[in-house]
Amino acid sequence: MIKKIVIIGGGAGGLELATDLGDKLGKRNQAEITLIDKNSYHIWKPLLHEVATGVLSEQADKIDYTTQGQQHAFQFIQGAFTDLNREEKQVIINNSNNESVSVPYDILVVAIGSTSNDFGTPGVKEHCIFLDDQNAAIRLRETLIAKFASFCSIIDENEAKDEDKIRIAIVGGGATGVELASELPHMVETFGTCGRNKMCSDLLDVSVIEATDRILPALPEKTALGITKTLQQRGIHVLTNTMITKAQSDGFYPKEGDIISADIMIWTAGVKAPDYLKDIARLESSRSNQLVVKPTLQTTRDDNIFVIGDCAYAMQDSGRASPATAQAAHQMAKICYENIINKLNNKPMKLFKYTDNGTIISLHDTAQGVVKIAGKGEMNVKGFFALMIHRLLYRMHQASLLGIVKTIRFVKASKEMYKNKFASIFTHQD
Numbered sequence: 001m002i003k004k005i006v007i008i009g010g011g012a013g014g015l016e017l018a019t020d021l022g023d024k025l026g027k028r029n030q031a032e033i034t035l036i037d038k039n040s041y042h043i044w045k046p047l048l049h050e051v052a053t054g055v056l057s058e059q060a061d062k063i064d065y066t067t068q069g070q071q072h073a074f075q076f077i078q079g080a081f082t083d084l085n086r087e088e089k090q091v092i093i094n095n096s097n098n099e100s101v102s103v104p105y106d107i108l109v110v111a112i113g114s115t116s117n118d119f120g121t122p123g124v125k126e127h128c129i130f131l132d133d134q135n136a137a138i139r140l141r142e143t144l145i146a147k148f149a150s151f152c153s154i155i156d157e158n159e160a161k162d163e164d165k166i167r168i169a170i171v172g173g174g175a176t177g178v179e180l181a182s183e184l185p186h187m188v189e190t191f192g193t194c195g196r197n198k199m200c201s202d203l204l205d206v207s208v209i210e211a212t213d214r215i216l217p218a219l220p221e222k223t224a225l226g227i228t229k230t231l232q233q234r235g236i237h238v239l240t241n242t243m244i245t246k247a248q249s250d251g252f253y254p255k256e257g258d259i260i261s262a263d264i265m266i267w268t269a270g271v272k273a274p275d276y277l278k279d280i281a282r283l284e285s286s287r288s289n290q291l292v293v294k295p296t297l298q299t300t301r302d303d304n305i306f307v308i309g310d311c312a313y314a315m316q317d318s319g320r321a322s323p324a325t326a327q328a329a330h331q332m333a334k335i336c337y338e339n340i341i342n343k344l345n346n347k348p349m350k351l352f353k354y355t356d357n358g359t360i361i362s363l364h365d366t367a368q369g370v371v372k373i374a375g376k377g378e379m380n381v382k383g384f385f386a387l388m389i390h391r392l393l394y395r396m397h398q399a400s401l402l403g404i405v406k407t408i409r410f411v412k413a414s415k416e417m418y419k420n421k422f423a424s425i426f427t428h429q430d
C-alpha cells in the first residue's frame with residue numbers, strides 16, 4: 001500500500017520538506033504527501049517585522065499552499081492541529097469549516113513552529129501584541145497605521161509637544177524586537193510623505209526593553225554593542241537590565257524604577273512550542289513544550305513521528321539544544337527528507353548536527369552580524385554587504401520552494417509592490 005506522509009505546519013521547515021518530498025515521491029506516486037496548515041499561505045517568518053511595518057507585502061511575497069501543492073505533487077488541507085492518536089495513527093485537526101476531522105498517516109512530521117512566551121508575566125496576554133504569524137503582523141500594522149492616523153489629526157491642528165509622542169515599547173532584545181524597532185522610524189517617515197507632512201520619526205518614542213545586560217545574546221558582545229549604537233543614533237531607546245514584572249493598559253512595570261508608559265506594547269521576549277504540544281499522546285516534551293527528538297529527528301517514543309524546526313528539542317554535542325531559528329529549521333528539513341526516504345527504503349538514518357552559519361540582524365537600510373565559515377572562523381559583516389547576505393537567505397528559501405526562475409520573477413513583482421506599497425496602505429486612511 002502507498003505510504004501516507006503527513007506534515008503539519010508549512011513554515012520555514014515544513015514547506016521545504018513537503019516540496020522536496022512531493023517532487024521526489026509524490027510525482028512518482030511512491031507516497032501520498034499531505035501538508036496541513038492553519039493558514040492558506042506561507043510567509044517566511046523572519047520577515048514578519050517587515051510585514052508589520054509595510055516594508056514587505058504579504059500579497060506579493062506569499063506562497064499559496066494549494067498552488068505549491070499542485071506544482072509539487074502534495075495535497076494541502078487547511079486546518080489547525082489539535083490532537084494526535086498514535087494508536088490509530090491519526091492526527092486530529094479543526095478544519096476550515098470548524099469541524100474536527102481525523103487525517104491518517106504512516107509517517108508524521110510535526111513542524112508547527114513556536115509561539116511567544118510571556119513567561120506567565122501578568123497582563124502581557126491582555127495588553128501586548130505578539131508577532132507570531134502573518135495575521136498578527138497584519139494586525140500590528142493596522143494598529144500602527146490607526147495610531148499614526150489619529151495622531152495626525154491632533155498634530156494637523158496643534159503643534160505636537162514632546163509629551164505627545166507615540167510611545168511604542170517592545171519587550172525583548174532578540175532579533176525580532178531589534179529588527180522590528182529599526183523599521184518603525186522609517187515606517188512613520190513614509191507615512192509623512194503620503195499627504196501628512198508633519199509626521200516624522202521625531203514623533204515616535206520607541207524603546208527596546210531587555211532583562212539582561214545587553215541585547216542580541218546570540219551575537220558577540222562587540223557586534224551587539226555596534227547594533228545598540230545604531231539603534232540609539234536612530235532615536236531608539238535601548239533599556240537593558242530592565243526586568244518587566246507586569247503589563248497594564250498604560251505600560252510596562254519593571255522590577256525596579258518607574259512605569260515605562262506606552263501607547264502600543266509589543267512582546268517579543270522569547271518563544272515556546274504551543275502549550276497543547278506538551279506531553280501530547282504521551283510523547284516526551286521539553287520545558288518549553290517542544291517534542292524531544294533523537295539525532296535522527298524521530299521522537300524518542302515513536303519512530304513514525306519526526307519533529308523539525310522550533311517545536312523540536314534536538315540536543316547537540318555541545319550540551320545545548322539546537323536553536324529556534326530558520327537556519328536550524330532548514331537544516332532539519334533536509335535531514336528529515338533524507339531520513340524519511342531512508343526509512344521507506346530500510347536504509348540507515350542520518351544524524352542531525354546543527355551547523356551555525358552565523359547571524360545577521362537587518363536594521364532597515366543596513367545590517368550587522370557575523371558569518372561563520374567552516375574551518376575559517378567568524379567574520380564580522382556590516383552595511384550593504386551584510387544586508388545583501390540577509391536578503392540572500394530569504395531568496396535562497398524562496399528558490400528552494402519555487403526554483404530560480406520563479407524566484408527572479410518574485411523579486412521583480414515584489415519590487416513593484418514595494419514602490420507602491422506605502423502609498424496604497426496609507427491612502428486608505430485619507
Ligand SMILES: Cc1cc2nc3c(=O)[nH]c(=O)nc-3n(C[C@H](O)[C@H](O)[C@H](O)COP(=O)(O)OP(=O)(O)OC[C@H]3O[C@@H](n4cnc5c(N)ncnc54)[C@H](O)[C@@H]3O)c2cc1C
Nearest residue numbers: 009011012013038045046080081113309310324325326327
Ligand atoms: C520577526 C522575526 C525575525 C526572525 N529572524 C530570524 C533570522 O534572522 N534568522 C533565523 O534563522 N531565524 C529568525 N527568526 C526565527 C524563525 O522565523 C523561526 O525559527 C522559523 O520560522 C521556525 O521555522 P518552523 O518551520 O519551525 O516554524 P514556522 O516557520 O513558524 O512555521 C510553522 C507553521 O506551522 C503552522 N502552524 C502553527 N500552528 C499550527 C497548528 N496548530 N495547526 C496547523 N498549522 C500550524 C503555521 O501557520 C506556520 O506555517 C525570526 C523570527 C521572527 C518572528
